[in-house]
Amino acid sequence: MPDATPPDSKLEQCFALQRQAFAANPMPTAAQRSQWLKSLGELLNEHRQALIEAISHDFSHRSADETLLAELLPSLLGIRDARKKLKRWMKPSRRHVGLVFQPASARVEYQPLGVVGVIVPWNYPLFLAIGPLIGALAAGNRVMLKLSEATPTTGELLKRLFAQVFPEDLVAVVLGEADVGIAFSRLPFDHLLFTGATSIGRHVMRAAAENLTPVTLELGGKSPAIVSHDVPLKDAAERIAFGKTLNAGQTCIAPDYVLVPQDRADDFVEAYKQAVQGFYPTLADNPDYTAIINQRQLARLNHYLSDATGKGATVITLYEQGQAQRMPFSVLLDVNDDMLVMQDEIFGPLLPVVPYNHIDEAFAYINQRPRPLALYYFGYNKAEQKQVLERTHSGGVCLNDTLLHAAQDDLPFGGIGPSGMGHYHGREGFLTFSHAKSVLIKQRFNAARLVYPPYGKFLQRLVYKLFLR
Structure with a gap:
């Protein structure tokens, strides 16, 4: 008997499941993230022939070598690169503190956003799913992937394969027609990445704006x-x-x-x-x-x-x-x-x-x-x-x-103006799916109290004289 649950309800259930899982583990370790990526790479390698055949079926014929060269190879190289550099990407970035604010230290910490949505087009249904997925998992997020209705065989295969290695609260594949895509774009994701036509990108951005969801749009145009x-x-x-x-x-x-x-x-x-x-x-x-x-x-x-x-x-x-x-x-x-x-x-x-x-x-x-x-x-x-x-x-x-x-x-990928906004791949992908949190640290001694009210004291006037030039 077919599932009569409305698509909006099913999506919301999956989203809630991922949001709950993220709350339970808001800062996955480098080892956990690396294992997720390793499992993804092993899955693609193990099922490469099935993926080639599924994509070819959806196209009525797709060159096997083109799928290897343009989908599997860059996906696996991207996974390898992310695993190699992950600890370096995650390392907090030390920042300078001005003399007037001393003693203090400052750094930027890279925190996972939460639940990321990815809308995948039909032309490269594997690579354009895996590329954003690499960045999102490297950054420690949960991910929902909406596969194109134009590649149903590939979508069904990826849904089945991902379920073998990822729980639904970590990576979920969503299938369905345009109505499902519309409902998907309306979810209150912590970030939404869309790849596709400029005309559809406008609708996606409009839907995301209702939730103030930040978006990355990869659109195309006439190159x-x-x-x-x-x-x-x-x-x-x-x-x-x-x-x-x-x-x-x-x-x-x-x-x-x-x-x-x-x-x-x-x-x-x-x-x-x-x-x-x-x-x-x-x-x-x-x-x-x-x-x-x-x-x-x-x-x-x-x-x-x-x-x-x-x-x-x-x-x-x-x-x-x-x-x-x-x-x-x-x-x-x-x-x-x-x-x-x-x-x-x-x-x-x-x-x-x-x-x-x-x-x-x-x-x-x-x-x-x-x-x-x-x-x-x-x-x-x-x-x-x-x-x-x-x-x-x-x-x-x-x-x-x-x-x-x-x-x-090691190069960011993204558009400009009508061809898109934002970018991903490599470190830029990690940053896109991370929150760069500013952290200022002070300990027991508080020099700032010297400029507290009441104003007009000698030290305040000295600060103005030395630094307001």
């Missing part, structure tokens, strides 16, 4: 790539192709469009075509080629194509036809801002090429648009690299590569 006037096109095209073709472009930091010098545009398209076809000589039945997640997303991408062609774009399709949900890669030329493909995050295997004449035009084009989650520049001129870093804003930057900044354990 540009700039090809310089003198970079070898083979270098740039190959690296852009890798960033765009991984997971069939269904990556929040995939290159969304490419700015190319006007006189190099045709050669770039040819170099990009050769790079993509070198990765995937054939499309049909190619085990390396990942499908679009579902028919809804496939229809959205095809609508982008028809909208673009109807408004004057030239579409160069790199394969004769697709196969089921395996959509062929395409390059779009002659694009303009009236086209949906230039308004919305693409999240698929379509690559618009935008020509420019001078690098200043490329900077202006980017800066006139919402700040992206990632920005990529291809060129070996260090002066121009410096200009890219100083004259543009984005969540992260890769110079002469794509995607790989997000896999660095």
Whole structure:
């Protein structure tokens, strides 16, 4: 008989259970946290094949190597890095006390927040669950994970696997449709991390505001790539192709469009075509080629194509036809801002090429648009690299590569403005899920009493004379 308990009630019960468990152990030791992370790593290693198969099933086909490279590998490396550095992260930070406030000492202690909520998207259902989970557990919190309804097989598997090693009052996996996600975001978490579309992020932030819940939003947007006037096109095209073709472009930091010098545009398209076809000589039945997640997303991408062609774009399709949900890669030329493909995050295997004449035009084009989650520049001129870093804003930057900044354990990951707020990964993840508590310590002798009322005494006037300059 199906469970008739309303989703709100079940979520509230789970939340109350975790809140009670946190109250009973508000400062887990480094050994406890390290064991949690160790158990998580062992679980992923032991069930890696089942995870690969579950994700592939949800996508109708996902390359096993892409799941290994983009989900399992960074998850396991992140766990290893956190366990190695955990004691250092937890160590209180000594701070300076000014002369006028002596004798005293000061430090910052890093205290767990409590119960953390994580809303996981469908495009990387494992890594985008494990990444925040690492930071939250390292910081000593309890965690509730809401998995995407678009990846039900992966969600069911993770729910079953996590239950084998974590009690529900430590890590709980929540499944369900959009109504469950809405109820989830309304819980009074001590921190809520959401990864997904900007439009949904606004709703999540609005719901969290009712409880004054602090949020981290990882949203995405249109991440540009700039090809310089003198970079070898083979270098740039190959690296852009890798960033765009991984997971069939269904990556929040995939290159969304490419700015190319006007006189190099045709050669770039040819170099990009050769790079993509070198990765995937054939499309049909190619085990390396990942499908679009579902028919809804496939229809959205095809609508982008028809909208673009109807408004004057030239579409160069790199394969004769697709196969089921395996959509062929395409390059779009002659694009303009009236086209949906230039308004919305693409999240698929379509690559618009935008020509420019001078690098200043490329900077202006980017800066006139919402700040992206990632920005990529291809060129070996260090002066121009410096200009890219100083004259543009984005969540992260890769110079002469794509995607790989997000896999660095010691770099924070996050957006800016419409592409998100806050960050996690590595130490920044630990800090995001911790409260940095200021602590001032004084002992028996109290020099501060020298400035207590009544005012106007000699020592008070001396303090003003010495320090109010």
